[in-house]
Amino acid sequence: MEYQTKEQNLHPCYIADAATAFETYSDMVYRLAFVRTGNQADADDILSEVFLRLVKNIRKIQSEEHLKSWLIRVTINCSHSFFAVVKRRQESPISDCTAAVLLEENEVLPTVLKLPHNQKTIIYMYYFEGYSVAEIAKLCSIPAGTVKSRLARARETLKKELKGVNFDV
Amino acid sequence: MFEKRFKEELSPIKPSPIKKQEILANIQTATTKPKNEKEDKIRRFPRWTGAIAACLAIAIICVAVFGGIPKPVPTKGEQTITDTAVIPATISYNAIYQLFQTIYKAQLPKEPTLLNKITYAIKGAFDGTKGSDAVVDESTEESIDIDMNLSGATGAVDDGATNAGDSAINNGNNNTKPTTTKPTAAPNDTEEHSGTNNQVYGVEEADVIKTDGKYIYTMSYASRTVNIARANKGELTQIACVSISDSENYKTFPDFQLTDLYISKDRMVVIGLEQNGVASRARTITKLYDITDRAKPTVLEEFAQSGYHVSSRLTNGILYVFSNVSYYSEPDKSELSTYIPHLYDSNGACPVEENSICIFDGEVDRQYMLATSVDIDLATRVDSVSVLGGGDTIYANTESIYVAAEQCTFSYLEQEDVLLKKYENTTRLIRLGIEKGELTAAAEGYVRGSILNQFSMDEYQNHFRIVTTVNGSISEDEETSDSKSSNESGEISSSEKNNAEENSSPLVSSASSQNVSSVIATMDTTTTNALFVLDRNLKQVGRIINLAPGERVYSVRFMGDYGYFVTFRNVDPLFAVDLTNPEKPKVLSALKIPGFSNYLHPYGESLLLGIGKNADEITGRTDTVKLSMFDISDPTNVTERDKTSLDCTYTQVDSTHKAALIDEKHNLIAFMGSDSYYVYGYTKENGFVQKAKLQVNWMAEYDVRGLYIGDYFYVCTPRGIDSYKLNNFEFVSSLRFNKTK
Numbered sequence: 068m069e070y071q072t073k074e075q076n077l078h079p080c081y082i083a084d085a086a087t088a089f090e091t092y093s094d095m096v097y098r099l100a101f102v103r104t105g106n107q108a109d110a111d112d113i114l115s116e117v118f119l120r121l122v123k124n125i126r127k128i129q130s131e132e133h134l135k136s137w138l139i140r141v142t143i144n145c146s147h148s149f150f151a152v153v154k155r156r157q158e159s160p161i162s163d164c165t166a167a168v169l170l171e172e173n174e175v176l177p178t179v180l181k182l183p184h185n186q187k188t189i190i191y192m193y194y195f196e197g198y199s200v201a202e203i204a205k206l207c208s209i210p211a212g213t214v215k216s217r218l219a220r221a222r223e224t225l226k227k228e229l230k231g232v233n234f235d236v
Numbered sequence: 237m238f239e240k241r242f243k244e245e246l247s248p249i250k251p252s253p254i255k256k257q258e259i260l261a262n263i264q265t266a267t268t269k270p271k272n273e274k275e276d277k278i279r280r281f282p283r284w285t286g287a288i289a290a291c292l293a294i295a296i297i298c299v300a301v302f303g304g305i306p307k308p309v310p311t312k313g314e315q316t317i318t319d320t321a322v323i324p325a326t327i328s329y330n331a332i333y334q335l336f337q338t339i340y341k342a343q344l345p346k347e348p349t350l351l352n353k354i355t356y357a358i359k360g361a362f363d364g365t366k367g368s369d370a371v372v373d374e375s376t377e378e379s380i381d382i383d384m385n386l387s388g389a390t391g392a393v394d395d396g397a398t399n400a401g402d403s404a405i406n407n408g409n410n411n412t413k414p415t416t417t418k419p420t421a422a423p424n425d426t427e428e429h430s431g432t433n434n435q436v437y438g439v440e441e442a443d444v445i446k447t448d449g450k451y452i453y454t455m456s457y458a459s460r461t462v463n464i465a466r467a468n469k470g471e472l473t474q475i476a477c478v479s480i481s482d483s484e485n486y487k488t489f490p491d492f493q494l495t496d497l498y499i500s501k502d503r504m505v506v507i508g509l510e511q512n513g514v515a516s517r518a519r520t521i522t523k524l525y526d527i528t529d530r531a532k533p534t535v536l537e538e539f540a541q542s543g544y545h546v547s548s549r550l551t552n553g554i555l556y557v558f559s560n561v562s563y564y565s566e567p568d569k570s571e572l573s574t575y576i577p578h579l580y581d582s583n584g585a586c587p588v589e590e591n592s593i594c595i596f597d598g599e600v601d602r603q604y605m606l607a608t609s610v611d612i613d614l615a616t617r618v619d620s621v622s623v624l625g626g627g628d629t630i631y632a633n634t635e636s637i638y639v640a641a642e643q644c645t646f647s648y649l650e651q652e653d654v655l656l657k658k659y660e661n662t663t664r665l666i667r668l669g670i671e672k673g674e675l676t677a678a679a680e681g682y683v684r685g686s687i688l689n690q691f692s693m694d695e696y697q698n699h700f701r702i703v704t705t706v707n708g709s710i711s712e713d714e715e716t717s718d719s720k721s722s723n724e725s726g727e728i729s730s731s732e733k734n735n736a737e738e739n740s741s742p743l744v745s746s747a748s749s750q751n752v753s754s755v756i757a758t759m760d761t762t763t764t765n766a767l768f769v770l771d772r773n774l775k776q777v778g779r780i781i782n783l784a785p786g787e788r789v790y791s792v793r794f795m796g797d798y799g800y801f802v803t804f805r806n807v808d809p810l811f812a813v814d815l816t817n818p819e820k821p822k823v824l825s826a827l828k829i830p831g832f833s834n835y836l837h838p839y840g841e842s843l844l845l846g847i848g849k850n851a852d853e854i855t856g857r858t859d860t861v862k863l864s865m866f867d868i869s870d871p872t873n874v875t876e877r878d879k880t881s882l883d884c885t886y887t888q889v890d891s892t893h894k895a896a897l898i899d900e901k902h903n904l905i906a907f908m909g910s911d912s913y914y915v916y917g918y919t920k921e922n923g924f925v926q927k928a929k930l931q932v933n934w935m936a937e938y939d940v941r942g943l944y945i946g947d948y949f950y951v952c953t954p955r956g957i958d959s960y961k962l963n964n965f966e967f968v969s970s971l972r973f974n975k976t977k
Contacts, residue, residue, distance in 0.1 A: 089256075089260055114259060115259050119266060124910070144890065173245045174241060175241045175245055176242065176245040179242065182644070183642065200511070208891045210545055211511070212509060213546065215518070216546060219562045229238065
């Protein structure tokens with residue numbers, strides 16, 4: 068790695084490797100993309116795109132933590148163009164078998180997927196990835212207050228909807 | 237438990253092994269390929285079946301045009317007109333306690349029952365003329381009487397702090413409280429300089445980096461400091477490094493985050509968030525400094541309020557701070573702090589006054605939007621208002637503040653023998669009047685749909701305009717404002733039924749209630765977009781609905797008599813709307829171009845700048861950053877006059893409008909891209925010209941701002957500042973902040 072910044076000179080050299088990163092984080096990127104777009108086909112595409120962008124920008128990654136946050140941000144950016152609220156195709160309403168299976172057997176996931184984009188992203192990061200509010204605020208570049216407010220709204224909606232499910236706040 | 241179920245259900249969602257192999261192979265190929273910086277195309281994948289043909293035609297809807305060339309006007313405050321408004325009702329402590337207690341109990345898990353409707357309806361107003369009102373929870377078929385009358389007996393009033401977490405702030409780090417001197421004018425030797433990219437003229441918004449033409453003030457989230465540097469013709473000197481969280485109080489609360497910074501003459505305001513573990517104990521802290529001596533800023537006063545910081549504004553010397561506080565645990569009647577927000581200052585803690593709490597009509601969340609005002613010259617708090625029901629986005633001009641709260645509600649509709657679950661997103665609105673810091677809840681209303689951000693709202697000539705994306709369509713005869721009308725009868729109006737048949741593909745979702753004999757399915761709906769015009773009472777006077785089905789709003793800009801907004805799925809229509817007649821807003825044109833803009837900014841005479849992305853026409857997949865210049869001299873024929881693509885795929889303008897420095901006079905369109913700071917200029921003859929692509933030296937991911945002072949340009953990050961000559965962007969010098977100073 069020839070490219071060094073002043074900052075990097077002060078830290079032990081961190082060399083990120085895209086293939087290793089893929090092994091470690093592909094599931095996380097995929098799930099975040101799935102939560103945001105609601106379907107696995109789009110999640111597949113976003114997964115490819117994110118890691119190809121990583122290859123292009125690999126030298127900028129300074130640490131493991133930076134890598135993770137970079138991946139999350141790029142996944143969120145990529146998924147903007149994939150928002151599919153409507154079934155676009157003319158074929159049968161449920162063309163994706165997995166989606167049908169998911170929705171029949173699952174209790175909370177379909178409801179989460181129906182939340183507004185900002186809220187469900189935060190639900191995913193908070194409950195699945197286990198990030199704290201402060202960490203989410205930093206990752207998404209929004210004030211912690213916004214994170215907390217969206218989290219609160221999402222919980223309220225989920226609590227009302229998932230009456231059978233015990234929801235502790 | 238939700239978390240457990242959520243993890244269980246989401247864990248199986250993974251990329252297939254075949255897909256993983258394919259991507260890994262691509263990664264390995266790409267890694268070994270020699271890099272060519274000019275080719276920055278994102279690969280396309282052929283997966284997309286059922287491709288949507290994008291229409292590149294320019295669709296113009298010819299309608300009557302208001303004569304003359306529309307000039308982009310900065311929105312200025314208008315004369316206040318007194319009128320009869322629906323004022324949100326005020327509510328007593330006791331009533332709030334009972335309400336929260338009821339909702340808390342109703343939320344506890346119980347036996348599933350046949351669900352017709354899930355709503356908490358608080359019927360009637362609280363103006364004292366109505367008797368006791370009932371809260372009905374239909375799912376349990378109980379009815380609880382709550383005396384909402386203000387004159388009813390109130391619970392024990394808590395005068396002081398009752399919990400450890402509510403201890404008063406003391407000015408522990410000051411030896412003597414400095415006398416509040418009147419701030420002097422801005423330093424005399426300031427030059428012309430840029431400022432924060434505020435939405436409304438005269439209303440300052442917070443940012444992480446500020447300048448007053450002589451000094452540059454930089455707030456660092458990570459190190460919780462504000463650095464003050466002197467900028468003198470490109471030469472930079474660090475003057476001070478103020479550690480915000482150094483005082484006694486903050487040693488015990490390490491989780492203190494800085495969010496907002498303001499500089500006004502000799503005053504500096506820093507707003508931050510202090511988290512104490514429990515949601516209801518979070519506080520938004522406002523620290524007011526005297527910076528007459530820039531090398532030694534001193535704390536003048538500290539204020540705090542319950543809740544998580546949402547936003548703030550500084551108008552005419554008054555600072556408005558908004559926070560959101562929720563109370564989801566079981567309330568304790570004798571402990572006000574379990575259900576009433578509190579205010580803190582050097583005198584201690586006290587609950588917000590009863591008559592300053594108002595409540596949205598209809599269903600409410602157990603959260604408050606708390607708005608406070610502080611006179612920064614006098615260093616005193618002026619007023620506070622709390623809205624029960626919350627709020628997450630603020631639009632402010634010099635006379636009013638509009639608070640928008642997004643709500644997602646469910647209702648059930650019977651269609652033959654199927655129970656359809658319908659999701660509806662709405663935005664509730666409250667208008668607060670502001671007069672020298674006095675806050676009054678002046679009106680309430682609501683519209684269908686969700687807003688994108690503060691730019692989705694605007695007030696002009698006593699009318700409030702708002703653009704939303706609606707989760708569904710709106711039938712022509714549907715009331716979309718006034719008090720919330722829920723679908724009582726369960727019947728679907730005929731147009732909705734048609735929509736349901738055309739657009740819905742009911743998916744069988746799991747029945748959460750076992751006793752339901754009919755199937756509960758989710759009605760799938762197409763998004764549409766709408767523009768509403770409301771009067772000062774937040775009553776709807778005009779609207780355009782069901783625009784651009786299947787798309788959502790990506791950017792909005794209101795400019796006086798005209799409004800522009802962009803929706804997108806694969807192709808971006810830029811809609812131009814004539815708002816000269818508030819009762820009859822009209823779409824004048826819809827320019828369809830590939831890609832989209834996610835930020836719109838008026839630029840010079842009859843031009844509109846768009847910062848956004850390119851996107852593939854067929855698949856809609858986004859690509860590189862794009863700048864567009866639209867000619868809006870004739871709103872019935874808006875054209876994309878010029879455009880250019882950048883060699884990056886992301887800009888900080890995606891996250892916040894404050895990241896954009898747009899200055900026609902100096903011909904600057906500047907912002908941070910994926911890894912460089914870009915400066916563009918624009919002329920009608922030559923279109924967009926890249927003036928500079930500046931390396932940002934300290935790899936700052938967040939908060940990069942460009943500004944100019946006199947003939948020099950400064951690129952600022954929380955770690956340091958680089959300076960350049962404004963005419964040719966020749967590098968001048970660098971300053972890296974020292975924490976120890």
